[in-house]
Amino acid sequence: MSNTENLINKEAIDKLKSLVNEIIVCLFCTDLKTDDGSTCRPMTAIKVCDQGNIWFFSEKSSDKNKAIASDKEVQLFFSHPGKSSYLVVNGEAEIILDTEKIEELWTPIAKIWFKEGKNDPSISVIKVTPKGAYYWDTDGNQMINFLKMVASVATGANLVTGNQGSIKV
Numbered sequence: 001m002s003n004t005e006n007l008i009n010k011e012a013i014d015k016l017k018s019l020v021n022e023i024i025v026c027l028f029c030t031d032l033k034t035d036d037g038s039t040c041r042p043m044t045a046i047k048v049c050d051q052g053n054i055w056f057f058s059e060k061s062s063d064k065n066k067a068i069a070s071d072k073e074v075q076l077f078f079s080h081p082g083k084s085s086y087l088v089v090n091g092e093a094e095i096i097l098d099t100e101k102i103e104e105l106w107t108p109i110a111k112i113w114f115k116e117g118k119n120d121p122s123i124s125v126i127k128v129t130p131k132g133a134y135y136w137d138t139d140g141n142q143m144i145n146f147l148k149m150v151a152s153v154a155t156g157a158n159l160v161t162g163n164q165g166s167i168k169v
Contacts (some may be wrong), residue, residue, distance in 0.1 A: 002078060002152070003093055003164075004163070005164070006166045007167050007168070008015060008169075009169070012052065012133075012167040013050065013052040015135065016054075016133065016167055017048040019083070019087045019135055019137065020087070020107050021048070021077060022083070023077075023078040024044055024045055026047075026076045026077055026078040027043075027078055028041050028043040028056065029038040029075040030064055030067035030074055032073055033071070039063075039067060039133050040077070042059075043056050043064075043076075043080055045055070045078075046107060047105055051169070052169030053126040053127050053129050053130075054089065054091070054127075054130070055145070056125070056126040057102075057125060058125070059122050059123070065126070067081050068093045072093050073091075073093075074091055074128060075088065075090055076088065076091065076169070078151060083138070084136065084137070084138035085137045085138070086136045087135045087136075087167075089167075090129060090132045090133065091128040091130065091132075092128070092129050093126055093128070093129075095126060096125040096126070096127055097125075097126075098125065100141055101125050105125060130167070132168065133166065133169075134164070134165070134167065135165065135167060
């Protein structure tokens with residue numbers, strides 16, 4: 001049985017950090033008015049800061065950055081099926097061209113996309129400020145939950161537990 005936990009302030013930011021750090025990769029969707037999925041791209045979240053903003057690296061000339069320049073409204077879909085953890089974030093994106101922020105967020109794995117490292121002239125940072133979010137987080141891993149489902153069928157009682165709720169930062 002799922003418990004509904006609507007979280008605000010520090011609890012919300014802590015939950016957001018926990019889920020994003022665990023899942024890392026999301027579908028980052030722009031141009032939401034088209035609603036056809038073609039503007040959703042897999043992106044790796046770099047960090048959730050103490051204000052609850054989610055940070056990404058991006059190429060300055062990317063289609064994603066162009067879409068954000070036209071319309072700042074974005075959706076992020078995080079999914080970790082192995083742990084049955086899911087998160088949807090509705091937010092506003094902003095392109096940041098700040099070398100200090102790039103330095104602060106830099107991780108060696110980003111060099112895969114930015115060959116010249118943190119000094120690559122094509123690098124930008126995207127800051128997503130959540131306007132609202134919703135999560136589903138099931139207790140245990142996939143194997144444990146499968147066994148709980150089998151036991152639930154046998155007993156007639158739902159033994160799969162977890163939490164869901166809104167996140168407001």
